């Protein structure tokens with residue numbers, strides 16, 4: 001199969017490596033010749049590293065690299081069966097790109113976007129044949145992260161999502177199917193990991209070192225929310241939060257925080273700028289957590305209850321299947337457990353009580369429990385342990 005990839009930045013280069021490794025011929029296009037050159041160097045370095053670690057032979061690494069063809073001309077895409085874009089996150093620019101691509105490719109070439117925050121329907125709308133359009137959303141770095149969200153738009157022809165899912169699986173990835181709703185699965189369900197942690201900090205319930213400690217040491221997450229936001233960068237993380245909030249018609253559940261906005265405005269982006277929530281300057285001393293276990297458990301319960309509620313609500317609205325929701329959160333963001341499994345383990349009634357207590361205390365919509373959680377508790381059910389949790393209402 002011949003695959004065209006447009007945009008050779010962080011994502012495009014990574015995706016090109018994945019696809020070339022799977023044995024496809026890849027045409028990698030960028031408008032910027034230097035970006036193409038950088039991508040070639042980065043892919044070569046990455047393959048070289050894998051060969052050094054013994055994961056590939058040098059001959060295989062060379063063969064993979066030989067599958068890649070670098071170009072600046074859309075005309076070279078005439079023989080592509082799939083064209084996937086990973087260019088700048090701008091709807092008008094993406095739409096214009098696909099108008100040009102459609103003039104070149106054959107009628108049965110599939111078109112795809114790696115967008116994180118735009119709707120697939122809005123990009124597909126620019127196409128002459130929107131039925132062939134779909135979202136294929138990788139995570140960064142694409143060669144390492146296993147999860148790929150496959151997102152059919154309202155225009156996507158029946159059957160294409162399943163074909164793309166099988167194709168992506170053949171690339172050695174774990175595809176999940178999700179609806180074309182803001183944030184898809186991962187960027188929607190993960191919002192409270194950041195938002196609720198910041199809220200707990202803002203109220204002075206616990207300091208950030210203690211919150212990070214509670215979530216990692218007591219909760220088993222790989223990184224605490226503050227360390228993770230500093231790692232991702234507040235420019236990126238704040239923008240995603242803002243975009244998800246706006247895309248949900250300003251549902252207060254997704255409201256960004258002033259605390260993070262101020263860091264963003266100040267240019268305190270996190271590790272990359274030397275300062276975020278924490279100070280990364282040479283010689284700076286990181287704050288110590290209180291290690292108060294009772295406080296830590298209260299913090300953890302609040303954050304996890306909010307995450308579970310988001311996952312349950314995504315299930316209630318058929319954003320994805322139970323299996324795909326669990327896969328997305330364990331493989332996409334490395335959560336220690338799937339959130340539905342966590343709900344079952346903790347007991348859906350306990351999760352609901354935690355949320356209802358918060359709601360009664362604050363009277364804010366962000367703490368409203370999903371109707372599905374309430375129904376599962378009312379019917380004495382579980383999400384995964386006793387199938388089906390949703391059919392007996």
Ligand SMILES: NC(=O)c1ccc[n+]([C@@H]2O[C@H](COP(=O)([O-])OP(=O)(O)OC[C@H]3O[C@@H](n4cnc5c(N)ncnc54)[C@H](O)[C@@H]3O)[C@@H](O)[C@H]2O)c1
Nearest residue numbers: 007008009010011030031032035086087088089115116140
């Ligand atoms: N960075 C991430 O963590 C991440 C994760 C998942 C999805 N995404 C999405 O992937 C896309 C790319 O993100 P990125 O981080 O790789 O960006 P990037 O800035 O690293 O790379 C974008 C590349 O696209 C090129 N480009 C821009 N407009 C173009 C055009 N009209 N024609 C050809 N080339 C063009 C640029 O020269 C640049 O090399 C975005 O839609 C983003 O939302 C990003």
